[in-house]
Amino acid sequence: DIQMTQSPSSLSASVGDRVTITCRASQGIGNDLGWYQQKPGKAPKRLIYGASSLQSGVPSRFSGSGSGTEFTLTISSLQPEDFATYYCLQQNSFSWTFGQGTKVEIK
């Protein structure tokens, strides 16, 4: 099974900060990776698919990069509505794997 290691598990940042979250896959998954944002009590919302494609309707301050085993989500200028938990998800096979999550909190 493919394991996903996400870091950091949490971070504190201020509005306007640049934020980077990383996921590492235990084996190559090409670019079959998505990034999700989840707010309390809500279903996850996908921000990025195919490692770097922006989901329709998602602000351009969100970007993704990487392929193979190393992936990054970047928020270029953190906004108040971005304080949430973020997950990576590999969908390279029928058996999906989520990263452990990164909680982005207000500094």
Next chain:
Amino acid sequence: EVQLLESGGGLVQPGGSPRLSCAASGFTFSNYALHWVRQAPGKGLEWVSAISSNGGSTYYADSVKGRFTISRDNSKNTLYLQMNSLRAEDTAVYYCAFRGTRGGDYWGQGTLVTVSS
């Protein structure tokens, strides 16, 4: 509009056997693989199970293998998760989800299963 509506959650005793359903509409149900994902209170997302578009192949997380069974009825546009031998650690919100074409990504609103005596 694509809609996924889960049902069947609630309070269940340890060892119980509820069946979750996910009623789908707004897309050609039989064309897509479907998944169950869960989230325990205060915890991260965990993939649970998947089924191929025709139901011929099924996949399970190790944590539920041998206890949960995924199935689908393409004539009723409904996905199921039969859960047996439930434990406290199975307490979670259960979501059905699928990956559509052209970047589509769809989730239900979730149904809460609470395992407690």
